[in-house]
Amino acid sequence: MNTTPTSLQPRGRMRSALTSCLKLCLLLSALVGLPSQAERLKDLASIQGVRDNPLIGYGLMVGLDGSGDQTMQTPFTTQSLNNMLGQLGVTVPPGTNMQLKNVAAVMVTASLPPFVRPGQTIDITVSSLGNAKSLRGGTLLMTPLKGSDGQVYALAQGNMVIGGAGASANGSQVKINQLSSGRIPAGAIVERAVESSLGGDGTVMLELTTSDFGTAQKAVDAINRSFGPGTAHALDARVIQVNAPPRPEDRVGFLARIENIDVAPSQAIAKVVINARTGSVVMNQTVRINDCAVAHGNLSVVINTEPVISQPGPLSGGSTVATQRSQVEVSQAGGALQIVRGGASLADVIKGLNTLGANPQDLVSILQAMKAVGALRAELEII
Known part of the structure; x- marks a missing residue:
């Protein structure tokens, strides 16, 4: 027979979940604590001028x-339809109130x-622009x-297939996935x-994804070892200038090797990055903490409300009255000082915080x- 109180079972499950989380964090810290591995330069930097260009259109x-769209609530749909029909040689009499249900104004990106x-x-x-x-x-x-x-760079047209589905009747509605937007391959x-004048002036600019003087210098040294001294030099912590061959056909192979x-x-x-909306906390392997003492307690307020029925006596002529009775309880967990030992690795930091x-x-x-007190040796960023 199980004699464990019901109120303690969630705590046991929570403790087990925290233990599993700690083991996972320790495993990750052991992996990230390994020496940094070499990466291809194409994964660390991009070529200046080689990028996508956003396009937008209304249709x-x-x-x-x-x-x-309900054309009475989205007049721009009717106006766009009239303009399109006019370009096709169809004249709509002025003042015509078109009640169309199979047309929708959309934005195309x-x-x-x-x-x-x-x-x-x-x-x-x-993507739908109105109330379709x-x-x-x-x-x-x-x-x-x-x-x-x-300037117009492309013309879009085609049939769109949406993976979602939906149905509604008598105020009830069921919808699967997104029905108001989709893609046309x-x-x-x-x-x-x-x-693009890539390397037209004899130089190519490499831009690091993350500004870092050390990484920029290492990239310059690696390029000069492969192509000779003076081929590349860093302009700052992000941009690296590389001397490229003058001929376009030679430039392609040169950049492929780089x-x-x-x-x-x-x-x-x-x-340390903190998501203020979800409470997620993520830290990298270089985070360190110094010895400090922390006192932390939890304050909880529990309100229980239950209905109370007042029934009058027989032949009294009174009426039944329903009221609410609330019981409020405030409890605060202990907040004794806890020593958080400083650590030289991410695993030690996780142990101390846990x-x-x-x-x-x-x-x-x-x-x-x-x-705030200087015990956390890391940059704190809140997103």
């Missing part, structure tokens, strides 16, 4: 099964990859996609290319206080 989607040429296709994303219930099964009409300079044809050079990045700065027995939400406040 209409037709062929919806009665799930389009895409990214123009580098070195793309006219005639190639790119994927597009279509679903874009499932719709057809996007020809929509010009413009860049930040106002190869839904746009490129009409204009973005010219991207595959192995570089061991410098160790990152100690940082001695407090605090949950992630409490740990956020503790880390902030430790940073």
